[in-house]
Amino acid sequence: xxxxxxxxxxxxxxxxxxxxxxxxxxxxxxxxxxxxxxxxxxxxxxxxxxxxxxxxxxxxxxxxxxxxxxxxxxxxxxxxxxxxxxxxxxxxxxxxxxxxxxxxxxxxxxxxxxxxxxxxxxxxxxxxxxxxxxxxxxxxxxxxxxxxxxxxxxxxxxxxxxxxxxxxxxxxxxxxxxxxxxxxxxxxxxxxxxxxxxxxxxxxxxxxxxxxxxxxxxxxxxxxxxxxxxxxxxxxxxxxxxxxxxxxxxxxxxxxxxxxxxxxxxxxxxxxxxxxxxxxxxxxxx
Numbered sequence: 299x300x301x302x303x304x305x306x307x308x309x310x311x312x313x314x315x316x317x318x319x320x321x322x323x324x325x326x327x328x329x330x331x332x333x334x335x336x337x338x339x340x341x342x343x344x345x346x347x348x349x350x351x352x353x354x355x356x357x358x359x360x361x362x363x364x365x366x367x368x369x370x371x372x373x374x375x376x377x378x379x380x381x382x383x384x385x386x387x388x389x390x391x392x393x394x395x396x397x398x399x400x401x402x403x404x405x406x407x408x409x410x411x412x413x414x415x416x417x418x419x420x421x422x423x424x425x426x427x428x429x430x431x432x433x434x435x436x437x438x439x440x441x442x443x444x445x446x447x448x449x450x451x452x453x454x455x456x457x458x459x460x461x462x463x464x465x466x467x468x469x470x471x472x473x474x475x476x477x478x479x480x481x482x483x484x485x486x487x488x489x490x491x492x493x494x495x496x497x498x499x500x501x502x503x504x505x506x507x508x509x510x511x512x513x514x515x516x517x518x519x520x521x522x523x524x525x526x527x528x529x530x531x532x533x534x535x536x537x538x539x540x541x542x543x544x545x546x547x548x549x550x551x552x553x554x555x556x557x558x559x560x561x562x563x564x565x566x567x568x569x570x571x572x573x574x575x576x577x578x579x580x581x582x583x584x
Contacts, residue, residue: 330420330573331359332564335366337411340373340398347516351419355512363567363575364417365560368409370395372533375404375506382406385532395532402517404476404506405537412525412547414559416518418567422450423513447509451476453570454519458503461521461566465559467549469502477536478503478521480544500544504536521563522546524553 335343343366353359372383372395382405383397390397409415455471458478462469469478479499503521510516522545530543547553554562568575 328573329576330361330363330418330568330571332363332365332575332577334560334577335364337369338366339369340371340396340409343368343415343417344400347417347419351510351514351516354419354421355510355514361421361573362419363564364419365563366415366417367411367413367556368415370408370410370529372397372406372408373402373506374399374406375402377403377537378405379537382534382537383532384534389532393529393532395529400517402506402508404504405535406533407504407506407520407535408529408533409520410525410529412523412545412556414521414523414556414563416521416563416567418454418515418518418571420450420515420571421513422446422509422515447507450509450515451505451507454505454507457563457566457570458519458521460570461559461563462502462546464562464566465546465550465554467502467546470499472499475499475538477501477505480549484549485542485544498541500542501535501538502544502546502549521559523556523559 338346343364347364350359350362350364354362370393374380374383374397378399385393385395452471455476455478459469459471462478467480468484469480472479478501480502481499482497485500503519505519506517508516522543524547525545527543527545527548535541535543545553546559564575564577567573
């Protein structure tokens, strides 16, 4: 596989003994390693998270959060329906959009430049991976753990809501609608975008995850920061007809820079999940 970004490649080059020691140090300290990867095509990012999650499940790497942006792509989850793709092949080609069917939950969504995508790769199962590690950092007995799938999604939503509040945007979780939403009154008072007449909440962040047989999470969330919103016209996002989509750029003037959004998001993630966040990107650049 082509190496995507210097930081995950550096982690993968660790020898087995050093990787195990690194995992044990982070696990005992309750740490999560952050990698900021920039713009990464979806297939490479999917393969990268598969590789890292596999090593986390085997005790070779610590909990990890990948932050990145994608080239234009529509992804369909396990509940995806082809009818929710509205653009035909010539229009997809003209707009430079690829289409992929993936193994996360949910229906169809859009990823593109200006959207912050987060892939938390975490050992979720209580009493699972951590409890089965020996004091020497080597895995002992491995058994099928039980992860709190719904509780994990709620925590992702809490993380995004907390981050958005610190960026000046009020958002909510709506029962029955996965993701993070902005209510109509907030949309109408948006400082940067066009006035909205919608009586429905607008989605500002989508969530779609998978938890593997070892209890390690894959895929994650996508927060609309400052992106070309016209690409949402090519799909019925998440299969929810008539629900609008919004972004930080439409609600904030000026819109926050991606770097600031990442800083706020990482801090909120650590608070909600109880991790000390270790920014590997910065450590390796010193």
